[in-house]
Amino acid sequence: DSKNNLTDTRNGAWIEQVKTGQKVGSERFTLLQLPIPKGGRLVATLALIEVEDYQQAQELVTKIRKYSGLAGGAATLLQLTELTSPLGYLLLSLQGAGLGFDLARRFDTDDVLGTDTFQLSPEQLNSGSRRYVRPLTFRGRNGGQTYHYELSYDLTLGKILVK
Numbered sequence: 001d002s003k004n005n006l007t008d009t010r011n012g013a014w015i016e017q018v019k020t021g022q023k024v025g026s027e028r029f030t031l032l033q034l035p036i037p038k039g040g041r042l043v044a045t046l047a048l049i050e051v052e053d054y055q056q057a058q059e060l061v062t063k064i065r066k067y068s069g070l071a072g073g074a075a076t077l078l079q080l081t082e083l084t085s086p087l088g089y090l091l092l093s094l095q096g097a098g099l100g101f102d103l104a105r106r107f108d109t110d111d112v113l114g115t116d117t118f119q120l121s122p123e124q125l126n127s128g129s130r131r132y133v134r135p136l137t138f139r140g141r142n143g144g145q146t147y148h149y150e151l152s153y154d155l156t157l158g159k160i161l162v163k
Contacts, residue, residue, distance in 0.1 A: 002039025002122070015051060018149075026154075033158070042120040044155055048113045048138050050147075113147060114138030118155065131156045 012032050016024050036042055118134050132155040139148040 002037070007037055007040065036125065039122050040125075041122055042125060042155070044118045044134075044153075045115070046117075046134075046136070046153060047115045048149060048151075050111045050113055050142060052111075113140065113142060113149065120155075125157065129157075 012030055014029055016028065018024060034042070114136065116134065116136050118132070120132070133152055134155065135150075135152040137148070137150050140146070
């Protein structure tokens with residue numbers, strides 16, 4: 001909101017087993033919608049995580065989808081300016097749904113292959129641009145293997161209703 005408080009979250013989680021050269025289309029991902037209060041800003045965070053146990057990861061994804069959109073208790077008390085990393089945003093939104101501990105317990109920092117945070121200020125939200133494409137490249141070494149992922153995600157603003 002205009003006071004920099006977290007007012008709402010939406011979480012999406014998807015598991016895809018990807019082979020070299022494979023492309024995954026947008027139809028595999030569920031659209032997320034989020035109301036933005038007057039004077040508010042939008043913060044989108046993406047984390048690419050290596051999954052070793054697909055069944056365990058699928059259980060967590062099911063929980064994330066079940067509780068998506070809940071920003072409860074502790075999460076609403078924290079201000080976005082106190083967060084220092086993309087994973088901070090992600091864990092805060094999952095904490096609001098009671099899943100932050102679950103995520104931290106199942107994945108260690110070596111599993112995180114890349115993160116990104118994209119923000120739109122109140123001025124940018126009202127500027128007239130309706131679509132933002134965020135191209136990303138994550139590359140490095142993990143567990144003795146090299147990886148290189150190229151992906152992009154779209155943020156499309158719908159009708160802005162001032163509350």
